[in-house]
Each structure stands twice: as structure tokens, then as C-alpha cells.
Amino acid sequence: SNLSWSTNDDNLRLAFSSYGQIVDSIVMRDRDTGRSRGFGFVTYSSSAEAQAAIASLNEQELDGRRIKVNLANARA
Numbered sequence: 093s094n095l096s097w098s099t100n101d102d103n104l105r106l107a108f109s110s111y112g113q114i115v116d117s118i119v120m121r122d123r124d125t126g127r128s129r130g131f132g133f134v135t136y137s138s139s140a141e142a143q144a145a146i147a148s149l150n151e152q153e154l155d156g157r158r159i160k161v162n163l164a165n166a167r168a
Contacts, residue, residue, distance in 0.1 A: 093131040095119060096155035101132075107154050108134045112141025133164060 095104070105117040119132040136142045142163065150161040 093160045094157055095128060095130050095132055095159060096157040097128050097130070099128065099132070099155045099157075103155060104132050104134065108145050108149065111136070111145035111148060113137040 099119055101117060101119050104119055105114055108114060108117065113136065114134060115137055116135040117132065120129045121127065122129055134142075134145065136145065146161050146163070149159065151158055152161075153159070
């Protein structure tokens, strides 16, 4: 979370790609405006890769913003 409005799908994938094999990545956008909602999802092929990305990228800067990286929680 806390992604810059300028962060796009490609920037997100590039930033996270050094920590493992990415299965999917997306910056969530508003349906009406197309503007970033400030968060996205990255799916790795293993939980170890996801943990490495969390440990390395949480509270680091991406596109001028300090991002928060954690595991996604399932919606109730």
C-alpha cells in the first residue's frame, strides 16, 4: 500500500521482480476514473519469495513514496 499515483503495473512488477518469480502483479485502479487507488498486489510462485520481498521492500521508497508491503488478507 501507499503506492504513488504514478506507479503502474510495469513499475510494480519491476520493483518486486528481484525477489522471485512473479505469477501476477497489478496496481488497483478506480473503475470510474482509472486513477490508482494507491495499492496493488504481487503474487509469487512461493511463500518464501513473498517473505523475502516483504522483508526487503517494506518501508522502502518506490516512485517517491515509502511503501508498505505485507501479505494480503482474505476478505470476509
